[in-house]
Amino acid sequence: MKEAQKSMILYYVQDEKKKIQMEVLGMSMSISTRQLKPSDLNTQVGVLVGLKNITPLDLSQVEKAPAIFCMPEVIIFSGLPDKKLDEFLFSYKKVGLTPTKLKAVVTPKNVNWTLYQLIRELSAERAQIEGTVKRLSEAKKERE
Numbered sequence: 185m186k187e188a189q190k191s192m193i194l195y196y197v198q199d200e201k202k203k204i205q206m207e208v209l210g211m212s213m214s215i216s217t218r219q220l221k222p223s224d225l226n227t228q229v230g231v232l233v234g235l236k237n238i239t240p241l242d243l244s245q246v247e248k249a250p251a252i253f254c255m256p257e258v259i260i261f262s263g264l265p266d267k268k269l270d271e272f273l274f275s276y277k278k279v280g281l282t283p284t285k286l287k288a289v290v291t292p293k294n295v296n297w298t299l300y301q302l303i304r305e306l307s308a309e310r311a312q313i314e315g316t317v318k319r320l321s322e323a324k325k326e327r328e
Contacts (some may be wrong), residue, residue: 185273190216190233190234190262190263191216191233191262191263191264191265191268192215192216192217192218192233192234192262192263193206193210193215193217193218193220193259193260193261193262193264193272194217194219194220194232194233194259194260194262195217195218195219195220195257195258195259195260195284196219196220196221196255196256196257196258197219197257197284198257199282202281202282203219205279205281206281207280207314209272209275209276209281210272213268213271213272213275215264215268215272218232219247220232220255220258220260220299222249222255224299225248225249225253225255225298225299225300225303226246226248226249226298226299226300227242227293227298228241228295228296228297228299229260229290229294229296229297229298229299229302230290230295230296231298232260232290233260233262233263233290233295235295238265238296239296240297241296241298244294245299246298247300247301248298248300249298249300252300253300255303256285256286256307257284257285257286257304258284258286258287258288258302258303258306259284259286259287260287260288260289260290261287261288261289261290262289262290263290285310286303286306286307287306287308288306296315301311317321324328
């Protein structure tokens with residue numbers, strides 16, 4: 185039987201005011217929150233969200249975060265129904281929190297990844313999206 189994911193939001197932000205706002209927003213919606221730390225980088229996402237049936241990775245076979253890795257802002261959603269996720273994102277924007285570019289939902293695919301692997305994947309996707317937007321913008325300017 186598949187283990188149910190507890191509804192929670194994991195996040196890493198450096199701005200103290202934003203940390204407080206994330207906590208308050210989570211509390212106001214009855215969603216537990218947990219602040220991530222750089223020491224979590226080599227921990228599997230499933231372990232971070234509290235799943236018990238996660239097969240431990242052989243860390244000697246996984247790329248570890250470099251000692252000088254600068255952890256970016258990230259938000260990870262676990263076990264939230266779509267409606268609750270939409271409500272959180274709407275409220276996040278409405279209260280004026282600065283956008284966080286790296287966001288993910290825990291999935292069967294990424295649940296076994298380390299936090300570092302997830303951040304690298306999200307960063308690569310973000311760079312690809314931003315590159316596409318830039319190229320489209322440049323192409324539009326050329327046509328004008």
